Amino acid sequence: MTRRRRIYEGKAKVLFEGPEPGTLVQYFKDDATAFNNQKKGVITGKGVLNNRISEYLMSRLSEIGVPTHFMRRLNMREQLVREVEIIPIEVVVRNVAAGSLSRRFGIPEGTPLPRSIIEYYYKSDELNDPMVSEEHITAFGWAGPQDLDDMVALSLRVNDYLSGLFLGIGLKLVDFKLEFGRLWENEEMRIVLADEISPDNCRLWDVKTNEKLDKDRFRQDLGRVEEAYQEVARRLGILPEGGPSDVKGPKTIQ
Known part of the structure; x- marks a missing residue:
């Protein structure tokens, strides 16, 4: 072998x-x-x-x-x-208050958000994956304005589709993290979804009971x-x- x-x-x-x-x-x-x-x-x-x-x-x-x-x-x-060339930014889409958003703003966990919120985090274990703005991302050259536009548009499409898919099987998509990469084909570059989508990077709650069916069970010793x-x-x-x-x-x- x-x-x-x-x-x-x-x-x-x-x-x-x-x-x-x-x-x-x-x-x-x-x-x-x-x-x-x-x-x-x-x-x-x-x-x-x-x-x-x-x-x-x-x-x-x-x-x-x-x-x-x-x-x-x-x-x-x-x-x-x-x-692909991984863009060092984690895109987090939030539909319901949970995790760090609840802690930062004092919003009770489980509170529906007025609309889906997108946040960016710089991928760096040494720096504890700090939250960053679009200004940071473009100023430091991690991604260009068009890259960001593509990432946001794709993230919202993924959110719309997965929210419906999970709702159909009795699960609420509370929030999730996406990663993107640059793919070159015939000297043309496009942004594509990379990494994985799983209970490791999605918060999934049962619609009826709000039971957590994701990595929070590990984080919180449930x-x-x-x-x-x-x-x-x-x-x-x-x-x-x-x-x-x-x-x-x-x-x-x-």
Whole structure:
């Protein structure tokens, strides 16, 4: 077996050199971190579930015209993605007050926001991922005005689509984080959605009970972390029960 060259290792994933130029293999780990890596643990099976969940959501977004780096799933923990130049900005879309927004502004968690709010954070573990403005982003050259316009437009489309998809299976999309990258094709550059979409970077609450079904269960020591990720996959109809190729569609919750 050929040893693959490791390109990058993050807190939840490892990127390996892909089989063809311009591709990477994205491997999903079971490792879990919170509070800028101050809290660490393992969520058994998280990598398998996040691989499946992210595959499903990225594929659906691609179908409505959202460009992504995702190409195809390779096995239970790996997927083939296009190699992109990651823009060092995390785009956070908030629909309901939770997490740092509740703490910063004293808004009770669970309060619906008057409209969706977009925030930017500079990707830097050393600096604790500080919140930044569009002025910072353009002044420091992390992204240009057109890049930002594209990222915001794509983020709002993703929010609109995923809010409806999750609502159909009894889940409220409270907030989520997106990452983007630059993809060059035939000397032309375009902004594409990168990284992953999973309970690791989405807050998902049950519509009826407000039970948290995401990484907040790990952050807040709520227990039943593995079961929460499994429940999201089950509602989407993609819990890996029948083998790697057994991918179904979402099941609507009445």
